[in-house]
Amino acid sequence: MQIDLKGLQKGPRRYRGEEDPVLLDVGDRGISAQGPLRYDLTAELAGHELVVRGTVRVEMEFCCVRCAEPFTREIRDDAVLLTHRVEDLPGGRDASGGAAGAALVDLTEDIRESMILLFPSHPVCGEACRGLCPQCGRNLNRGRCACRPPADARWKSLDKLKLDA
Numbered sequence: 703m704q705i706d707l708k709g710l711q712k713g714p715r716r717y718r719g720e721e722d723p724v725l726l727d728v729g730d731r732g733i734s735a736q737g738p739l740r741y742d743l744t745a746e747l748a749g750h751e752l753v754v755r756g757t758v759r760v761e762m763e764f765c766c767v768r769c770a771e772p773f774t775r776e777i778r779d780d781a782v783l784l785t786h787r788v789e790d791l792p793g794g795r796d797a798s799g800g801a802a803g804a805a806l807v808d809l810t811e812d813i814r815e816s817m818i819l820l821f822p823s824h825p826v827c828g829e830a831c832r833g834l835c836p837q838c839g840r841n842l843n844r845g846r847c848a849c850r851p852p853a854d855a856r857w858k859s860l861d862k863l864k865l866d867a
């Protein structure tokens with residue numbers, strides 16, 4: 703998304719809309735956007751600083767690390783705060799007749815980075831997720847399996863360690 707600095711010289715401006723969520727594709731682990739990136743931001747100039755605040759949200763699909771099932775969650779940042787140093791304010795006092803362009807600041811990459819930081823590093827479909835049986839691979843959210851945990855062997859070797867020590 704692009705902010706037009708020219709429009710900001712009269713005062714803050716609100717930007718609301720949607721952005722193609724393709725920009726959030728991180729290309730791995732079954733993470734994909736399920737809808738547009740929605741933003742509601744207010745931009746203002748504070749001296750040579752462009753300050754942008756507001757809300758950005760997007761529906762994302764993740765793959766549960768416990769049960770390996772995809773699930774959808776809204777990733778939302780209600781306290782977006784982006785700042786951007788602006789060296790050349792358009793129409794400054796020494797308007798030397800140069801190029802009137804370069805008044806656009808593209809915030810796409812800033813937004814992308816701040817959203818990706820909010821992605822869970824270990825996405826879990828729900829706190830109650832039981833995950834997969836380590837032996838037969840059954841999704842235990844859908845029902846039990848007949849496996850018994852091989853706990854005995856593990857504890858026995860631990861006991862042995864203690865005895866040897």
Ligand SMILES: [Zn+2]
Pocket residue numbers: 766767768769770771826827828831832833
């Ligand atoms: Zn799960």
Ligand SMILES: [Zn+2]
Pocket residue numbers: 835836837838839840847848849
């Ligand atoms: Zn099992």
